Amino acid sequence: MKVRLLHPDRDAELHAPLSDGDEDLVADLDLTAVLDVMIPDRQLSDIPRTVLRPLTDPREIRWRQQVAADAIADPAAMRGLFDLAGRALESQRGSWMYSARTADSLLSSSLFALNAVIPSMRELARVARRQLPTAISPGLTALYERLIEELDATYLDEVEAMLSQLRFPGGMVAQAVVTGTAMVGALELLAPRTGRRTWRETLGLGVQGRFRFTIAERDDAGARALSELRDDALFDVSTVLAEAAHHVKSFFRQLQWETGFYVGCVQLQQRLDSAGVQRCWPEPLTSTDGILETTGLVNMSLPVRLGAPPVPNDISGDAPRLVIVTGANQGGKTTLLRSIGCAQLFMQSGLFVAAATYRSELAPAVHTHFRRAEEDSLRSGKLDEELGRMSGIVDRCRSGDLVLMNESFASTDEIEGSYIGGEIIDALLRHGMRVLVVTHFHALARHYLDRQGTLFLRAERLPDGGRSFRVLPDTPQATSHGLDVYAKVFGDQQSDGSAVGDARTPPGEADPAQRRRA
Amino acid sequence: MYPAAVVVGAAEAESNRGGSPSGPVRERPSVLWPPGLEQVPSAAPGQCLSDLHLNDVIEAVTSRTDSFQRSVWYTPCTDVAVIDYRQAVVAELLQPDFRRIAKAFVEGMAHARQSVNAANTLPYPLPADLGRAEAIARFVTMASETTEHLVGLDPQSAGLREMTASLVDYTRGQGFRDLAAGIADVLNDLHGLEFELGTQSGTVWVGPVPDRQRWVEAIRTTFDRFRTGASPAVPKPQRPQRYMNHVEANILGLVARLFPEQLDRLRAFVATHADFLPAPLEDLAQELRFYLDYLGEADRLDREGVRFCLPRLQSEAAGPVRIVGMVDLALALGAKATREPLVPNDLVMSPSERVAFITGPNQGGKTTYARAAGQLAYIASLGLPVPARSASLPLLQPVLSHFPRPDDPEHERGGLADEMVRLQRVVQAAGANSLLILNELFSATSAEDAVGLSALILERFDALGCRVLWVTFLEELVTSTPAALSLVGQVDPAEPTRPTFTFRVQPPANRSHAVALAARHGLSSDDLEARLP
Numbered sequence A: 001m002k003v004r005l006l007h008p009d010r011d012a013e014l015h016a017p018l019s020d021g022d023e024d025l026v027a028d029l030d031l032t033a034v035l036d037v038m039i040p041d042r043q044l045s046d047i048p049r050t051v052l053r054p055l056t057d058p059r060e061i062r063w064r065q066q067v068a069a070d071a072i073a074d075p076a077a078m079r080g081l082f083d084l085a086g087r088a089l090e091s092q093r094g095s096w097m098y099s100a101r102t103a104d105s106l107l108s109s110s111l112f113a114l115n116a117v118i119p120s121m122r123e124l125a126r127v128a129r130r131q132l133p134t135a136i137s138p139g140l141t142a143l144y145e146r147l148i149e150e151l152d153a154t155y156l157d158e159v160e161a162m163l164s165q166l167r168f169p170g171g172m173v174a175q176a177v178v179t180g181t182a183m184v185g186a187l188e189l190l191a192p193r194t195g196r197r198t199w200r201e202t203l204g205l206g207v208q209g210r211f212r213f214t215i216a217e218r219d220d221a222g223a224r225a226l227s228e229l230r231d232d233a234l235f236d237v238s239t240v241l242a243e244a245a246h247h248v249k250s251f252f253r254q255l256q257w258e259t260g261f262y263v264g265c266v267q268l269q270q271r272l273d274s275a276g277v278q279r280c281w282p283e284p285l286t287s288t289d290g291i292l293e294t295t296g297l298v299n300m301s302l303p304v305r306l307g308a309p310p311v312p313n314d315i316s317g318d319a320p321r322l323v324i325v326t327g328a329n330q331g332g333k334t335t336l337l338r339s340i341g342c343a344q345l346f347m348q349s350g351l352f353v354a355a356a357t358y359r360s361e362l363a364p365a366v367h368t369h370f371r372r373a374e375e376d377s378l379r380s381g382k383l384d385e386e387l388g389r390m391s392g393i394v395d396r397c398r399s400g401d402l403v404l405m406n407e408s409f410a411s412t413d414e415i416e417g418s419y420i421g422g423e424i425i426d427a428l429l430r431h432g433m434r435v436l437v438v439t440h441f442h443a444l445a446r447h448y449l450d451r452q453g454t455l456f457l458r459a460e461r462l463p464d465g466g467r468s469f470r471v472l473p474d475t476p477q478a479t480s481h482g483l484d485v486y487a488k489v490f491g492d493q494q495s496d497g498s499a500v501g502d503a504r505t506p507p508g509e510a511d512p513a514q515r516r517r518a
Numbered sequence B: 001m002y003p004a005a006v007v008v009g010a011a012e013a014e015s016n017r018g019g020s021p022s023g024p025v026r027e028r029p030s031v032l033w034p035p036g037l038e039q040v041p042s043a044a045p046g047q048c049l050s051d052l053h054l055n056d057v058i059e060a061v062t063s064r065t066d067s068f069q070r071s072v073w074y075t076p077c078t079d080v081a082v083i084d085y086r087q088a089v090v091a092e093l094l095q096p097d098f099r100r101i102a103k104a105f106v107e108g109m110a111h112a113r114q115s116v117n118a119a120n121t122l123p124y125p126l127p128a129d130l131g132r133a134e135a136i137a138r139f140v141t142m143a144s145e146t147t148e149h150l151v152g153l154d155p156q157s158a159g160l161r162e163m164t165a166s167l168v169d170y171t172r173g174q175g176f177r178d179l180a181a182g183i184a185d186v187l188n189d190l191h192g193l194e195f196e197l198g199t200q201s202g203t204v205w206v207g208p209v210p211d212r213q214r215w216v217e218a219i220r221t222t223f224d225r226f227r228t229g230a231s232p233a234v235p236k237p238q239r240p241q242r243y244m245n246h247v248e249a250n251i252l253g254l255v256a257r258l259f260p261e262q263l264d265r266l267r268a269f270v271a272t273h274a275d276f277l278p279a280p281l282e283d284l285a286q287e288l289r290f291y292l293d294y295l296g297e298a299d300r301l302d303r304e305g306v307r308f309c310l311p312r313l314q315s316e317a318a319g320p321v322r323i324v325g326m327v328d329l330a331l332a333l334g335a336k337a338t339r340e341p342l343v344p345n346d347l348v349m350s351p352s353e354r355v356a357f358i359t360g361p362n363q364g365g366k367t368t369y370a371r372a373a374g375q376l377a378y379i380a381s382l383g384l385p386v387p388a389r390s391a392s393l394p395l396l397q398p399v400l401s402h403f404p405r406p407d408d409p410e411h412e413r414g415g416l417a418d419e420m421v422r423l424q425r426v427v428q429a430a431g432a433n434s435l436l437i438l439n440e441l442f443s444a445t446s447a448e449d450a451v452g453l454s455a456l457i458l459e460r461f462d463a464l465g466c467r468v469l470w471v472t473f474l475e476e477l478v479t480s481t482p483a484a485l486s487l488v489g490q491v492d493p494a495e496p497t498r499p500t501f502t503f504r505v506q507p508p509a510n511r512s513h514a515v516a517l518a519a520r521h522g523l524s525s526d527d528l529e530a531r532l533p
Helices: A022-028 A032-037 A047-052 A058-073 A075-090 A093-097 A103-134 A138-150 A153-165 A220-274 A301-306 A333-347 A379-396 A414-430 A442-447 A481-490 A512-517 B004-015 B054-061 B067-073 B080-093 B096-120 B125-153 B158-172 B174-190 B216-226 B246-258 B260-272 B279-303 B366-380 B415-429 B447-464 B475-479 B525-531
Strands: A172-177 A185-189 A211-214 A283-285 A292-297 A313-315 A322-327 A357-361 A366-370 A402-406 A434-438 A454-461 A467-473 B194-200 B203-207 B312-314 B321-326 B345-349 B355-359 B390-394 B399-402 B435-439 B467-471 B485-492 B495-505
Touching (some): A022 A047, A047 A333, A058 A220, A103 A138, A153 B216, A211 B246, A220 B216, A322 A442, A333 A357, A333 A402, A402 A414, B067 B279, B080 B096, B174 B260, B194 B246, B203 B246, B321 B366, B355 B366, B355 B475, B366 B435, B366 B485
Parallel strands (some): A283 A357, A322 A434, A322 A454, A366 A402
Antiparallel strands (some): A172 A185, A292 A313, A292 A357
């Protein structure tokens, strides 16, 4: 019994532990609110974390996109499967009252569990038959077909009959041999006799050559010894039944998990739609040139929280392996970086993306290195922390990965920070990673001015000093510390940035914090 | 695992070859003591064992209840000839073939003894007789196989040759041959007799095998359809620990009624062979276990990268010490909860160097270093391989130690006085062949005082002519004793606060500084080049 809604050829991993960097990814990309919307049930709050484990096979992405489209088209059907799985698992609760330490107890527990779940299996087969005609995706269609075939009524009748025989109404009969251990061994359970038995047999009497004894009624030690003998004979059978019960339970867990993912997908879709956010099925590319093109891209977390669509951005470029974003503070640089990271993860989870169009190359993983705002601890300690996180990323990084750096090494001065950052970015590029950098270090940006395959973007600043929150292609602009000083000393008003109307002409966009530092 | 030293051991074995498989066999053959050099094993641990953490080593390689093993560990050899005898045995036991046979023999003997003991305490006569019969059968097989294999391997060490000879004598005897033939007949008749066993509530029945199918496969096939792709780990029930009791005995009684002839014959045979285990073989097995348990641990550590070698021992006490790559065995065995890393170190002392001072940063492995050397000398004196890449040293014996003790409120004497008394006992026990491991002497008094006292003690050691390893923080003591060797714990040059746990011969030294932050995180250009895939 297989679910196969998240992958065409394997089960999704349930409750995968957080990997190194996952928490950074969620925090840096501001994903918490988005993932929360995708929780189908409070007990299963980690299902949405699936988006942190990007797929790299376009076939798998397509597989999920189609199932997701089915779910969006008929939300009740997906929800119905999810709820049915939940009820099946609920029916298993009573089996916990057996210790399952001995074979006998394990057998009882498994018999209980299997008996309890069979009605759910019958219902599942009915649901599959009813919903098969409306499913379009290969994933759902194949699941329904498997369920119809595997859970046919005759088979389930046979299973129920076997379960009642395993309660041994006519006594338990095994074959045994004399062994070297002074105790009878190699106990093997024998099948119940087919056909009717005589009443003498029913009582275990009268068969030629049989010898027998009965344990005294108050002989507790004897009863224990006898039950151990039974446990020995039942060992293999109890394991088979326990495995069967486990498989059934894990099938329903898998079904609950995988349908839960799509239930969450529908919840997010409904939230985005009601906020008026445009979404599309993105196009994953298998080339490795650094292509990243999008129109109308927004950061999902804003509409999810605020219920209104934010300012969209477009990116197009000549397959840049390195994108450097500079420009005004509070100008949407971080938001852009987040929306790209989030869109990339959603695309590689087989889900929709909050954009009009989105096509990008597949990345084995997305890494984020964002400046940590708070904790104004000692400078050296902070840089140490930043370097430590970067070192962790270096450990995990593989060719093709997407590395998002937001004001990295801003805890040191521009010269040092640019030097360290440049060394790292250079190395990442040399080893085939794609890098997106938000920085206010001009020295760092300038380092890449003439470098091929670099796309420069700048947060737009309106002539009146306000922000449009749009990020547009433009080369970095030197901030004017020297000029400022010169101006102050020599009193030349022309070079003061605030006095210059055109945002495209230098200088003037230096953020206040930087000025203070200068 | 045992590089050059194996050759040394083997060569020594060659020159020390004693009897041949057909040669004379002592009434009590031994793989520990060569003829004429038997020592009385000591029941009590030596003085240094606790300080040097050798107690933990012994704990790890011997069973708590095995007083024989412990007594061998408590009895360092006083004659290099005994060590040669043992090293030759060890050199052969290092070969997989010999090891396997020795192990099978030791385990087989122990198992036979356990089975007999278990049968003797069983209150159910029929099961007890079956247990005895099985014990005899296993012993017969094991003894024949061990003998045959040993003869085939043709051991060269005097110890294993004597053992082989004694096994050959025993298994060729008429008594053993009758035992072997008899037990085979009896058990062949009995084993594999099949019958039906049924239970329903409190009733048990035994009868001829009925004409019914085995059921498990049918059940497995039926439920196979529930199989999901990923098979989760299903908790297995406990295998019932069935032990002999009146129900089992009753069942066997029913089985005996089903097959009466076979069981009568068994009873008769076992009664005539009650006492079948020969004492000299049991003794040999015990002695072999001493080697095997230690070598087993050594193999395990070797897989973790700890090197062992057979040390080369000189009988001349004043000879040179040359130990390369030694480690603290208790640390390697994980016997002590510590975060100190396992770092191999060398100790080289020329014949004129009697005293070595060990100084260095706190928590820098000084005590561990001294302990490792003391352990090594002790273990070498047992004829066993030592945890080092190579080792050549005199037979240093006894190994004595003086470590600081936490103040004992029950003692009237103050810290210094108590220390002095203990030190005096150590000095008294010491001789020209001794190795003394001293750790932070006179820490209960002022440094100036301690230097003066130490100088006085040094004179005594000088007069004795013994070897001394002395851990101290008194750098002045080191500089004022130019004849002594000075070993200094090293620190990471890039970060002087981090000790490397290695020791070098140099004058006592202070520390220096320098750090590069990004480089420390492995983010320099070169590091990145190497780290990124």
